[in-house]
Amino acid sequence: MAWEEDLFAVLDELEQQAEAAFGAERDAELADRSRSVYREVTLASRLMASVGAAVRLEVTGVGPVEGMLERVGEGWCLIGGSGQDWVVSLPAVTAVLGAGPRSVPEVAWSPVARLGLGSALRRIAEAGERCVVHLRDGTSYDVAPRRVGADFVDAVAGEGRPVLLALASVAAVQSR
Template sequence: MRWERLFEELDAGFDAEAAVERDAEVADRTRRERAQIALYSRLLANVGRGAISLRLPGAPGPRVIVGTPTDVGPDWLLLVDTANQSVLVPLAAVRSITGLRPGAQEASLVGRRFPLGGALRGISRDRAVVDLVDVDGLVLTGTIDAVGADHLDLAEHAPDEPRRARHVVRTLVMPIAALGSIRRR
């Protein structure tokens, strides 16, 4: 009887130790898998799933944009804000996100190869009037004339006037790294 109880206790101890090791292994694997998930994949899983809040830099304090993600690229996010306007935000300008639901989604090969420069070239091709906000919060209105590898040219003009030479107040070059957001008018 004593031998049976001894073996039962040893067996129970072994089972408990194995369970602790298994739980530690599961927790470690979970942490490793989470470490492989990019913000891009998390945002992609949230497209059309409700509003999120982005905190962006600005002066004198941070700016907040609230909207529903409609598209995501490897380094940009497009959302429709509460005024039902499309806003393009470089992920490099995002300081924090509130309201992001759990989960991740892998992008298609095409989606992974459509960077911010491609999205900016699309806006430039459409000749859309935009409000461009830099990372300091300065708002500039005009039309994107050209997009380079790391910068864009903006022809500033009044929002209610088409982009014509006589309406352009000035043309400025902005590094893409200084871009906070772009809202189509």
């Protein structure tokens, strides 16, 4: 019966090799699927999962903006702290420090979170607050926003001079 034991030993070894090969193939497939799914994760969804965290954003035309991440919307976020609020346009963000490792898919966002940058600026205009609008090219305007159109902000600068600011050029809006 020694030949039967040898046969079973060979079969056991082959089975272990097959399990190892299957495990390696499965691990590679899972890693590939993980990369494929992660490809769909957006910066906004990562920030949405980090609401309530202290973050630092590097913003084109502005530099670093630090504070508590209070809200995230479609293409923008609200940073509060040190007595000032910042509405930051996400396309102007070049780096984020302090974001958590998770994300919240956009299908799970509340309807309010789906509002765009224009909606955030409309709230500032309705409140009649003065603010500093920083553009991506580094220029800034101390204005009182009056109305927000489809792709621009209608504001009044310094001595009552009207100014139209393209939403696509806005990097961040700083409260006064």
